[in-house]
Amino acid sequence: MSSPASSPWWSHERHRDRRPFLSVRGAITRAVRGWFEGRGFTEVETAALQVSPGNEAHLHAFASEAIGPAGERRPLYLRTSPEFAAKKLLAAGEGKIFEIARVWRNRERGPLHHPEFTLVEWYRANEPYEQLMDDCAALLRLAAETAGAERFEFRGRRVDPFAAPERVTLAEAFAAYAGIDLLATLDDGGETDRAALAAAAGNAGVRVADDDTWADIFSRVLVERIEPMLGEGRASILCEYPTAEAALARPKAADPRVAERFELYACGVELANCFGELTDAAEQRRRFQAEMAEKQRVYGERYPIDEDFLAALGEMPPASGAALGFDRLVMLAAGAQHIEQVLWAPVACLP
Structure with missing residues (x-):
C-alpha cells in the first residue's frame, strides 16, 4: 500500500487499498455492539464537549470555547474519553453501559496514534474489575472471528486471539524483565521512593536523568x-x-501499594486500559491536583477539574470500567499496519 503521506486518503488508489480494512471495521463495529447488547448493556451517547478533558499529566486535549446568547464565553474541551460523563450516568442509576465513542487527543500521530480516534468504553456497576479481563478476552476472540483471522500479526509479532491471555502483575514483570523489585520502591501507603527506583533502574542499565521523577523512571x-x-x-x-500510576483506580484492598488497574496488550500493542473505579471524591481531587501540578511543571499548562464529576462520585456505586482502542483492535484483526488504513476519513490537516 502507498505510505499514508504519499497521496490524499480520498484518492481512488489509496481508498481502494483501504476498502477491505474498512469493511472489516464495519463488521467488527456491528459485532461489538451486538455483543454488549446481548449481555444486557445499554448503549449511551455522551457529549463530546466537556468542562474538563481529563486530568492526567501527559494527556493533551483540543481546546474550544462556548459563546452564549449574550456573548458570554466559557472554555470547553473535546473529550479525551467519555469517562467522566459515563460515571455521572452510573451515579444517575445506570448499571451496565457502553459507548462506541469518538475521542480526541492532541500531540498524537503515528502508526498507532491518530488525533481523532474511537474508544469502546464500558462500565459494570457492582462487579469486580476481574470481570473486565474476561470481557477483553471475549472481545479479542469476537474481533478475530468476525474478521476471519486465525491470528493477529503486527511488526513481526504474532498472537493467538483465541488463547486465554496471560496475567502478569507489574511487580512480576519488573522482576522478570528488568531485575527490579518494584514494590521495594513503594511504602505501605503507596508513596514512591524516587532514590530507590533510580538506583535499581541504574543497576539494570536503564538511563536515569538527574531531573527524572519516580514516574519518569517507571515509564x-x-x-x-x-x-x-x-x-x-x-x-x-x-x-x-502502583497506585501512583492509577489516578482513577481504587487501591487493592489486600495491598494499597497497588491499584485495580490493568492494561491489555497484543503483539506489543496496548489495546485497553481498565480500572476498578475510585469513588472517593476527596482522594480523587487530591490525585487530580497532583496530576495538574505535574502538567504545569512539564508543559506549563493545566486543565480545570470537573466539580460536577467529583460531586457525582459521591453518588456512584462501586464499579469497574474499561476503555479499548477500537481502531487498534481493528488493525490487528484486519492485518493493517497503520491506523489510517482503518479510518474512513483520517484527519488531513496535520503533517
Whole structure:
C-alpha cells in the first residue's frame, strides 16, 4: 500500500487499498455492539464537549470555547474519553453501559496514534474489575472471528486471539524483565521512593536523568523493558499498577501499594486500559491536583477539574470500567499496519 503521506486518503488508489480494512471495521463495529447488547448493556451517547478533558499529566486535549446568547464565553474541551460523563450516568442509576465513542487527543500521530480516534468504553456497576479481563478476552476472540483471522500479526509479532491471555502483575514483570523489585520502591501507603527506583533502574542499565521523577523512571522501564515482552504468542494482561500510576483506580484492598488497574496488550500493542473505579471524591481531587501540578511543571499548562464529576462520585456505586482502542483492535484483526488504513476519513490537516 502507498505510505499514508504519499497521496490524499480520498484518492481512488489509496481508498481502494483501504476498502477491505474498512469493511472489516464495519463488521467488527456491528459485532461489538451486538455483543454488549446481548449481555444486557445499554448503549449511551455522551457529549463530546466537556468542562474538563481529563486530568492526567501527559494527556493533551483540543481546546474550544462556548459563546452564549449574550456573548458570554466559557472554555470547553473535546473529550479525551467519555469517562467522566459515563460515571455521572452510573451515579444517575445506570448499571451496565457502553459507548462506541469518538475521542480526541492532541500531540498524537503515528502508526498507532491518530488525533481523532474511537474508544469502546464500558462500565459494570457492582462487579469486580476481574470481570473486565474476561470481557477483553471475549472481545479479542469476537474481533478475530468476525474478521476471519486465525491470528493477529503486527511488526513481526504474532498472537493467538483465541488463547486465554496471560496475567502478569507489574511487580512480576519488573522482576522478570528488568531485575527490579518494584514494590521495594513503594511504602505501605503507596508513596514512591524516587532514590530507590533510580538506583535499581541504574543497576539494570536503564538511563536515569538527574531531573527524572519516580514516574519518569517507571515509564522508561515500562517502555524499554516491559512492553516489548508483552503480547507475544498470546495476549497479556498487565495488572496491579502502583497506585501512583492509577489516578482513577481504587487501591487493592489486600495491598494499597497497588491499584485495580490493568492494561491489555497484543503483539506489543496496548489495546485497553481498565480500572476498578475510585469513588472517593476527596482522594480523587487530591490525585487530580497532583496530576495538574505535574502538567504545569512539564508543559506549563493545566486543565480545570470537573466539580460536577467529583460531586457525582459521591453518588456512584462501586464499579469497574474499561476503555479499548477500537481502531487498534481493528488493525490487528484486519492485518493493517497503520491506523489510517482503518479510518474512513483520517484527519488531513496535520503533517
